[in-house]
Amino acid sequence: MEKDLAIAIDLGGTNTKVALATRSGKIVWKTDFATASFPDPEQWIRKSMGEVKKAPLLKKGDYRFVGLGLGAPNANYYSGVIAHAPNLPFEKGEIPIRVLLEKITGLDCKITNDANASALGEKLFGGAKAMNDFFSITLGTGLGSGIFVQGKILYGSDGMAGEMGHTNLVPDGRLCNCGKKGCLETYVSASGLMKTYLEFSEPKRTAHSALQVYELAVEGHSPAKKAFQITAELLGKQLADMAALFSPEAIFLSGGLTKSGSLLYDATLKAFNSHAMKHHKNKIAIRASELPGQDAALLGAAALVWEE
Template sequence: MKDIVAGIDIGGTNSEVGLVDNEGNVLDRASMKTRAHGKDFSAYLEDLSRLINDLVKTNAVSLVGIGIGAPNGNINNGSIEHAPNLDWKGIVPFCEKLQVHFPEIPIRLTNDANAAALGEKLFGNGKMIDNFLTITLGTGVGSGFIVNGQLMYGHDGMAGEAGHTVVDPNGRVCGCGRRGCLETYVSASGIVRTAAEQLSIHHFQSKLADIPFSELESKTIADLAAKGDVVAQKVFEITGRTLGMKLADFVAITSPKAIFIAGGVVNAGELLLKPVREHMEANLLSIYKGKVRIEKSGLPGIDSAILGAAALIWSQNK
């Protein structure tokens, strides 16, 4: 039987499970609702374990480990700590409790963006690179830094929250309770906020003016920009500038060879990446100019979180 790792991506809506081999192929996958049992974490774990076991049985593989990517995941103790978008409050000892269902195999958990960076290192565009970072642009903004070939976890296992570095201390209100975090500008919802801001400033004609704020999505803005909507284009230019300027800061600290952008927002492609590159380059300290490339993640969007989670185990076994 083939050795397989179950990679689990825990999101606010769905928990996705995939069977991943040591070359990064996803053999099969399944999904369940993360909130199906409300605050009842034990009931959730029962269902999750059943889902994993069913997948393993159906595919006749040998389960050698479970890797989990979760919001506010702590690699040091395998807990999810105060995740704002999950129903389980406080510190949830995820690995410890799941281990009861799978007593004989390693189980590891980290935050989703750290997992994405590790997935990039094992299976994506970061294979040959010992110093890079991954920025995930989705509902939130996450980051994972590979330093000297290893994921940088920091002292407490919680490093890599670049989404909560500050663009403007008097800026937009963030879900974290502070103001002006990068996440409030360059996440999917940050881009929608920038669209509203631009509508408030300019007189241009724009289809964006006909869509209620609550219904607007970053994908819609990207589509309109592609069709020539001037405000929508300006929104991505501004988003790229904000991200590019902060990336220049991250380069000054970590001096990476590459920066990989992952998450749903990167589907906008060059509409986003071009201004990010230009503004990062323009803001780099001279010693870093021309040295750092910015690319889309090399992991397939649909499976990137699962691959990253599985990489938590496979990176230990290589």
């Protein structure tokens, strides 16, 4: 076994996942626990480290912790703070999580939001190993995005760059959690797809999840098919605009909504090519993330430790 290990933590509103990962991106041990049982951040860190100490492979003693990487909602790489994360059980406001992690673990700790972590994971361990310019888009409850430009993730002046989900799409459109109206993620996400579907569906065919809309679309139910088409059209159009700014080599998609497969990919690619400037038409691949779905966030957190 490789001696050097990264501690990787994926902090989610429901579960916290903790893992040990090698430099080559192999997860050699992992566990999880319910985040809500630890509403105090210091208590949550102690619980996470307590879990790590139980890893059987540490019993041999032949290892070294190189650092700790944390992917979390609203986590800021520069400030080391989790700011106003609505789905976490911690007290609201700004939590200086990196300082707390370093104090308790004595390790070098890095944090970033989950979407940037996924992009870093794609670069170090996934389909973007040989690329310097690409987008990583996570289509879950919301729309997360990480943008790699000239070999580096784009953080901007304050760690807040690359938030494609909050670019405006529909003037005066749906209200977004960020305080704006008409953001991309209010349309292109599992919850956005549901809302779009419910705008067309008859009361008889109510769907309660994006998965159900998918199943209806596969059955040929036309409002469901239309909802997917609209979602893909909006995504493809916005990606074409983003491509005009950053000229990526490829765009990687991940997250629950991508389980709909070609229903989403084909229509998104078609919309992308119809809205892209001539130079980008049929040149930029829109493909599935090559990170294993269930471990993508953990590999992204580990990548924080291994990137230089």
